[in-house]
Amino acid sequence: xxxxxxxxxxxxxxxxxxxxxxxxxxxxxxxxxxxxxxxxxxxxxxxxxxxxxxxxxxxxxxxxxxxxxxxxxxxxxxxxxxxxxxxxxxxxxxxxxxxxxxxxxxxxxxxxxxxxxxxxxxxxxxxxxxxx
Numbered sequence: 001x002x003x004x005x006x007x008x009x010x011x012x013x014x015x016x017x018x019x020x021x022x023x024x025x026x027x028x029x030x031x032x033x034x035x036x037x038x039x040x041x042x043x044x045x046x047x048x049x050x051x052x053x054x055x056x057x058x059x060x061x062x063x064x065x066x067x068x069x070x071x072x073x074x075x076x077x078x079x080x081x082x083x084x085x086x087x088x089x090x091x092x093x094x095x096x097x098x099x100x101x102x103x104x105x106x107x108x109x110x111x112x113x114x115x116x117x118x119x120x121x122x123x124x125x126x127x128x129x130x131x132x
Contacts, residue, residue, distance in 0.1 A: 001084065002127070002130070003123060003127055004110050004113065004114060004117065004123065004127065004131075005080075005084065005110075007058055007062065007117065007122055007123070008062070008077060008080075008081060008113075009081055009084050009085065010054070010055040010058040010059065010062075011055075011058055011059045011062040011063065011066065011081075012077075012078070012081035012082075012084075012085065013055050013059075013085075014055040014056050014058065014059030014060075015059055015063065058122070061120050061122060062117075062120075062122070065113060065116045065117065065120065066113070068116070069109055069112060069113070071095070072095075072096055072097070072100060072105050073105060073108060073109035073112060074109075075093045075095045075096055075105070076093075076096065076102055076105035076106040076108075076109050077106060077109050078093075079091045079092055079093050079102055079106075080102065080103075080106045107131070110131055111128075111131045114127060114128040114131055115128060
């Protein structure tokens with residue numbers, strides 16, 4: 001797993017996060033600036049909060065880049081992220097069509113995304129040399 005895979009997995013985790021919809025305002029205007037103290041949190045809880053904030057920031061940057069990909073590339077990225085998350089190569093998609101390999105389409109998507117990730121400041125330029 002290279003750095004591009006790690007960033008895409010962070011995006012995938014963030015994009016799959018549970019975000020409940022509510023039929024009412026999420027906060028009261030009189031308490032909008034209230035923040036609970038974190039002084040009694042355990043280190044593991046703080047670590048999880050920081051990890052989620054990093055995934056959220058990465059996800060927000062990567063989402064528009066992934067939306068620019070064609071359908072086959074987006075399908076390949078999503079299927080590969082499911083495979084990475086599960087730890088096995090069990091996910092595929094019929095939407096790729098006959099004659100298209102999941103790995104080949106994923107590699108093509110990475111080659112398209114790499115320069116965009118460099119431009120967004122997520123990667124070093126040298127990361128793209130390995131894909132060519």
